[in-house]
Structures are given as C-alpha cells and as structure tokens.
Amino acid sequence: TACSSKYVLSHMHPMWQEPLAIPGGDRQSPIDIVVRKSLFDPHLKPLVPAYDPQTCQQIWNNGYSFLVEYDDTTDKSTLKGGPLEDQFRLCQFHFHWGESNAWGSEHTVDRKLFPAELHIVHWNAEKYDLFEEAVMEENGLAVIGVFLKIGKRHEGLQKLVDALPAVRHKDSMVDFERFNPACLLPSNINDYWTYHGSLTTPPLTEAVTWIVMKQHIEVSHDQLAVFRSLLFTSAEEEVQKGMVNNFRVQQPLRGRPIRSSFS
Numbered sequence: 001t002a003c004s005s006k007y008v009l010s011h012m013h014p015m016w017q018e019p020l021a022i023p024g025g026d027r028q029s030p031i032d033i034v035v036r037k038s039l040f041d042p043h044l045k046p047l048v049p050a051y052d053p054q055t056c057q058q059i060w061n062n063g064y065s066f067l068v069e070y071d072d073t074t075d076k077s078t079l080k081g082g083p084l085e086d087q088f089r090l091c092q093f094h095f096h097w098g099e100s101n102a103w104g105s106e107h108t109v110d111r112k113l114f115p116a117e118l119h120i121v122h123w124n125a126e127k128y129d130l131f132e133e134a135v136m137e138e139n140g141l142a143v144i145g146v147f148l149k150i151g152k153r154h155e156g157l158q159k160l161v162d163a164l165p166a167v168r169h170k171d172s173m174v175d176f177e178r179f180n181p182a183c184l185l186p187s188n189i190n191d192y193w194t195y196h197g198s199l200t201t202p203p204l205t206e207a208v209t210w211i212v213m214k215q216h217i218e219v220s221h222d223q224l225a226v227f228r229s230l231l232f233t234s235a236e237e238e239v240q241k242g243m244v245n246n247f248r249v250q251q252p253l254r255g256r257p258i259r260s261s262f263s
C-alpha cells in the first residue's frame with residue numbers, strides 16, 4: 001500500500017542517530033503528557049474508527065518495527081470524529097517497545113513509562129490523494145496511540161504474535177488477512193489526550209494529530225517477548241541485532257496545548 005511500502009527508514013539502531021536540524025522542530029513527538037497541564041475540551045467529539053478487516057494485506061519487518069499494512073485505496077477503513085475535521089484512511093499499525101518491561105513506550109503520562117506503545121496510522125484522504133503527500137502536510141496524519149501493559153494474554157493479538165516468526169528479519173513480508181485493529185483498542189476510546197506533533201521516525205515531519213488513549217490494553221509477558229525476538233537486521237547480515245528499544249527520545253513541548261476529551 002502507499003502508506004508505508006516505501007517506509008523511508010533505513011536500518012535503524014535502537015536509539016538511532018537524531019538528525020541535527022529538523023524542519024520547524026517545535027512540534028516534535030513523542031512527548032511527556034503532563035496530566036495537570038492538559039486542558040479539558042468539551043467540544044472534542046467521540047472518536048469513530050470504522051475498520052473493514054478485509055482491507056488487511058500484509059505484515060512486514062521494515063528494520064525498525066513490524067508493520068501491519070492495509071489497502072488504503074478506498075474508504076473502507078476510516079477514522080473520523082474526535083479532534084479530526086476530516087475523514088482519515090487507515091494505512092498501517094505498528095508498535096514501539098523496550099528490551100525490558102520497564103520501558104518501551106514513546107509517550108509517557110506524568111513521566112510514567114509503559115513497556116510498549118501501539119500506533120495506528122491514518123492519513124487525510126479528504127484533502128490528499130496519497131499517504132506520501134499527506135505525510136508532508138500539517139493536517140495530513142492522525143495516529144492513535146495505545147499503551148500496552150503486561151497482564152493477561154490478549155486473545156486478539158495472538159494471531160499477530162503467531163505471524164511474527166515469519167518476519168523475523170528486516171525486509172521480510174508475509175500475507176496477513178482479516179485482522180481488525182479495533183480489537184487492539186481499549187474498551188473506552190472516549191478518554192484520550194490530543195496534541196499536534198510529528199512522526200517519531202524519519203522524515204519526522206510535523207504532520208500528526210496525535211490521539212493518545214488514556215486506557216491501556218493488556219498483553220502477556222510471553223506475547224511481548226515474541227516482539228523482542230524480531231531482528232533489526234536482514235538475513236544476509238553477519239551480526240544479528242535484536243529489535244528492541246525502537247522508540248524515539250522525548251521532545252520538548254514548546255508550549256503546545258494538550259487537550260483532553262475527559263475532565
């Protein structure tokens with residue numbers, strides 16, 4: 001699909017070299033969400049994800065994370081509502097995680113770290129024709145962030161976990177069908193924080209309306225351990241590097257407002 005077939009990342013090291021100058025640079029992600037500084041906005045609407053599992057296409061290892069990609073050539077899988085003025089198209093989801101359960105998320109809440117974070121990526125198909133266009137525009141992307149905690153096994157995630165050994169190496173890809181990412185959302189999706197930020201991987205463009213869920217989901221220790229069995233490196237490389245700590249360092253808020261949909 002357009003959205004990430006050319007995922008621009010080269011082989012990323014866990015804490016990859018940050019570029020020196022970033023375009024604009026005052027609306028970067030991820031950030032720490034300071035709850036007492038967030039502002040309740042009563043005009044924020046309920047979020048309306050509407051995903052068709054038939055649009056699920058493949059899962060692949062891009063050398064930074066593993067991505068589950070969707071056909072984004074129609075409006076079959078969309079996100080609207082919440083802080084969004086337009087209708088966005090689902091294009092992929094992926095995760096960020098640590099080498100231990102003590103850290104791994106990109107965003108934090110009052111400095112609290114989670115072992116992993118899910119990102120469900122959508123692009124503004126009302127205003128743009130391609131993901132690659134939208135990724136360069138201020139209102140181009142909407143990413144739902146969901147924190148993961150270690151607890152009971154997540155039944156919906158298991159189908160994904162079982163497919164991971166087939167994409168162990170960078171650039172490996174397998175067909176993956178009928179997966180509905182709505183099963184990875186928390187039961188309450190009406191409580192979230194939203195702010196304007198950036199991609200957390202190159203090209204780091206400030207194109208993202210972030211929608212970070214207040215409620216986390218639970219996955220088992222063993223399920224997250226399978227994420228860590230993935231490799232940053234391709235099958236040809238002599239030295240294999242475990243895919244862990246694929247999160248970006250936190251960025252300054254630069255006075256940006258963080259709105260909450262709940263008081």
Ligand SMILES: O=C(O)Cc1ccc(OCc2ccccc2)cc1
Nearest residue numbers: 004006007008119121135199200201
């Ligand atoms: O979820 C995130 O980390 C934000 C994020 C969202 C989209 C994204 O796409 C990278 C990409 C950019 C241009 C072309 C192809 C792929 C990269 C990061």
Ligand SMILES: [Zn+2]
Nearest residue numbers: 094096119200
């Ligand atoms: Zn991400």
